[in-house]
Amino acid sequence: MTLRAPSRRLVLAGGLALAAAPRHAGAAPEAARAAMRAFAGGAEPRRGRVELDMPTLVENGNAVPTVVRVDSPMTEEDHVVEIALFNERNPLPDIARFHLGPRCGEAWVATRIRLGDTQTVHALARMKDGSVWAASAELIVTLPACIEG
């Protein structure tokens, strides 16, 4: 997806997003960091091996296409055990946890998520050896989820 020059409509929508922000106090980035630390369980998440594919510009925060791919042979000895998605500004930091194993053949998951605001989404993957790998995506949300109340 290419970023267009912001149209007037987009700028107005952006204003709306900002105006709506205080209605959800939101999971502060600290809450997301705490949730990611708990998931990592002592391991230091490393950048790489995880690919998080999301649109840069989100027109509808109610259903944001999300794809996570992890570089792993997915064998009995070496595979992804768990993939977790976190956000920084929804009311709760957790999005989903996916439990995988060698039967998956490939470490690949697709879903659709809700985003209440412009923010960063994080994907963490835990391998069988306990190592944790991470990727993140920054998204601009023009129509946030659930502003209509």
Place this chain on the structure above:
Amino acid sequence: MSRALVSVPPRARRGEVVEIRAMVQHEMETGFRPLPQGGFVPRLILRRFECHHDGATVFAADLHPAISANPYIAFRMRATRSGELVFRWIDDRGAVREERATIEVA
């Protein structure tokens, strides 16, 4: 409960990695939607999704309110044996929705 759609290729070669897609009709009520008279619409979401095949769990997911309404989840599976795939969604109250599909592995 509701309508569920699963997409499983009917046939696959042994060892081939296939894509499995599952979607189920559900509001995924977050618990954060304010009511006009105050308070919030009570939370009611699907909190668990599972796919079983050949006596084992292939894939599972713990879902939170940030998953969109009518949850869509796609994943991959290595085709090892013909048989039935059982898909299961479980909500906050423990209600279970089940769906089945068959794959022929040659």
